[in-house]
Amino acid sequence: MVRPRKNHEEATMNSRVTTAGPLGTRLRESSAALRVVLRVVNAGPPLILVILVIVFGLIEPIFVTQRNIQSVAIQSSLIGAVSLGMFLVILTGGIDLSVGSVIALSTVLGAVAFTDLGWSPVAVVAVILATGVVIGALNGAIYVKGRIPHSFISTLAMMGIAHGVALIISDGLPSPGMPDIVQTLGGGYIGPFPVPALVVLVLAGIIWFATSRLVWGQWVYAVGGNAEAAREVGIPVDRVLISVYVACGACAAVAGLIMAGRTNSGFPMAGNLAEMDAIAGVIIGGVSFLGGRGTAVNAVIGAVIVGVIRNGLNIVGVNTFLQYVAVGCIIIMAVEIDVLRSNIESRLRAAEGRRA
Amino acid sequence: MNAGAGPEAPVLEVRGVSKQFGAVTALDDVSFAVMPGEILALLGDNGAGKTTLIKGLSGLYRFDRGEVLIDGKSVHFSSPLEARAAGIETVYQTLAVFDNLSPTANFFIGREEALPRWLGAFGVLRRRHMLATTQAQLASLEVHVPSLTAPLGVMSGGQRQAIACARSVTFAGKLLILDEPTASLGVRESANVLRLVRRLPAVGVSVILISHNIDEVMLVADRALVLRQGRTVGQVDVSADNRGRIVSLIVSGQDAGP
Numbered sequence: 015m016v017r018p019r020k021n022h023e024e025a026t027m028n029s030r031v032t033t034a035g036p037l038g039t040r041l042r043e044s045s046a047a048l049r050v051v052l053r054v055v056n057a058g059p060p061l062i063l064v065i066l067v068i069v070f071g072l073i074e075p076i077f078v079t080q081r082n083i084q085s086v087a088i089q090s091s092l093i094g095a096v097s098l099g100m101f102l103v104i105l106t107g108g109i110d111l112s113v114g115s116v117i118a119l120s121t122v123l124g125a126v127a128f129t130d131l132g133w134s135p136v137a138v139v140a141v142i143l144a145t146g147v148v149i150g151a152l153n154g155a156i157y158v159k160g161r162i163p164h165s166f167i168s169t170l171a172m173m174g175i176a177h178g179v180a181l182i183i184s185d186g187l188p189s190p191g192m193p194d195i196v197q198t199l200g201g202g203y204i205g206p207f208p209v210p211a212l213v214v215l216v217l218a219g220i221i222w223f224a225t226s227r228l229v230w231g232q233w234v235y236a237v238g239g240n241a242e243a244a245r246e247v248g249i250p251v252d253r254v255l256i257s258v259y260v261a262c263g264a265c266a267a268v269a270g271l272i273m274a275g276r277t278n279s280g281f282p283m284a285g286n287l288a289e290m291d292a293i294a295g296v297i298i299g300g301v302s303f304l305g306g307r308g309t310a311v312n313a314v315i316g317a318v319i320v321g322v323i324r325n326g327l328n329i330v331g332v333n334t335f336l337q338y339v340a341v342g343c344i345i346i347m348a349v350e351i352d353v354l355r356s357n358i359e360s361r362l363r364a365a366e367g368r369r370a
Numbered sequence: 371m372n373a374g375a376g377p378e379a380p381v382l383e384v385r386g387v388s389k390q391f392g393a394v395t396a397l398d399d400v401s402f403a404v405m406p407g408e409i410l411a412l413l414g415d416n417g418a419g420k421t422t423l424i425k426g427l428s429g430l431y432r433f434d435r436g437e438v439l440i441d442g443k444s445v446h447f448s449s450p451l452e453a454r455a456a457g458i459e460t461v462y463q464t465l466a467v468f469d470n471l472s473p474t475a476n477f478f479i480g481r482e483e484a485l486p487r488w489l490g491a492f493g494v495l496r497r498r499h500m501l502a503t504t505q506a507q508l509a510s511l512e513v514h515v516p517s518l519t520a521p522l523g524v525m526s527g528g529q530r531q532a533i534a535c536a537r538s539v540t541f542a543g544k545l546l547i548l549d550e551p552t553a554s555l556g557v558r559e560s561a562n563v564l565r566l567v568r569r570l571p572a573v574g575v576s577v578i579l580i581s582h583n584i585d586e587v588m589l590v591a592d593r594a595l596v597l598r599q600g601r602t603v604g605q606v607d608v609s610a611d612n613r614g615r616i617v618s619l620i621v622s623g624q625d626a627g628p
Contacts (some may be wrong), residue, residue: 024461144471170532228492228493228494235470235471236480240466240467240469240470242466243464247480248454248481356523359523364526
């Protein structure tokens, strides 16, 4: 007797959705139901992460050992840092393709400062971070002041330029040797906790606070939600946009710091395809590609999900190349969830209109 | 209305403003005044100059000639921010609201309350304070929304309009300009918004209401200013007896007489 019950359920659902007019309680019921679905959708990324961890843990208990969790954390920290910056840019409806090249150039310049110029460890860290800030500022300024139609173009150009400069300076070769402080940031441990993972946690905390508690963050969301209206209400849209690219460059440079420390070197192929992983992480984290929606915490969770899929599939022992297929599928799923969300919102809107 | 000493002074006075776009005369020597607590309907067919007039008043355009006075003082706006600082708020049909932000965030967008002040954009939002203010303001205007923290995107057209109006009312010291606030709304939601408009004089805000809907004007406005091809063709007190006269002014530009 499964069939009739299902039919009955469908009938109820249909009547809830289509009923208008005096049946107020039914409508309220349906918007309450929609609200619950919306909550679940918004809680998506952490939910997906938990499910993935449980599934991999059940299939292969090694997955949940301390050693493996540490290795997932280390693997995810690089993309996590890049994703946090990418999150800010995508929040404004833009994209930054130059982050991988920022990693490469920052490690190469760090190596030059340390090995060739013999600068102090602190100066080396400063050089690495400044590389990101400068490239970010250029990205933002070229995009905004140059009236480029979309930041895809300006950062695509910068991706080539920065990578080219890194190759020229390094002659295409890796340069070994980084100060201890950089090595610790990239590969050290505090107790059982990998330092790079802690660095990314701190960075995530900063970005979370800046986006959810500062006026600046409110403006970033506003620019991403409705740039024209943002101008009308007096938000300095151009300056907000430039600041976002600067922050993204800085986050990529933090990833550069981690990369340089972990490999104890500067090399021009570092961060290759990091932009793609970061975009994947941000989208999987439920951040809308159209801008204006998403949280820093979920962006990091998205990056961790990518790391967990890669590591988990390795450990479970399926074909390594399957991870690309899996990540691709999860991206499509995440975007579909975003579509579902806007669908639910417009249905809620209609329900509110009928009730008013 | 307050009965101060002497004759009541207008909140806004417009004296002989004109605006030319190339060979087209959008506004030609238009003069009128808005009194405290008054709802003035701005009527006219498409191309009558209504939009040019309010864009001039809200600082988006500059008039070529003429003078605008607020509380008897001559003003010249070169940006919408200056008009807002002078107490004139405008709600356009596009609303300038953010579907991804909460009603509270929408309320304070661009003028967030944050501490410490000297940090500017990097100040920390006074979230509870802003929430309470929004709540109080919406309550005093009897605007009901399902949630003050959910994104505006889940709310109806009327609720969004009401929030845009309430926001402008809160910050409009003197005058609120509404550009066809009910154009995209259903019957019931229109009624809600109009009820809100009628409440504004009580909180000390005068209104210029642009509308195509004569019934709506009869319902809320005190006086009607009719424009035609950039010129003033009539200023009429709104009453049931004058309905035919107003319609005739809009349609033919002829004053049928009282």
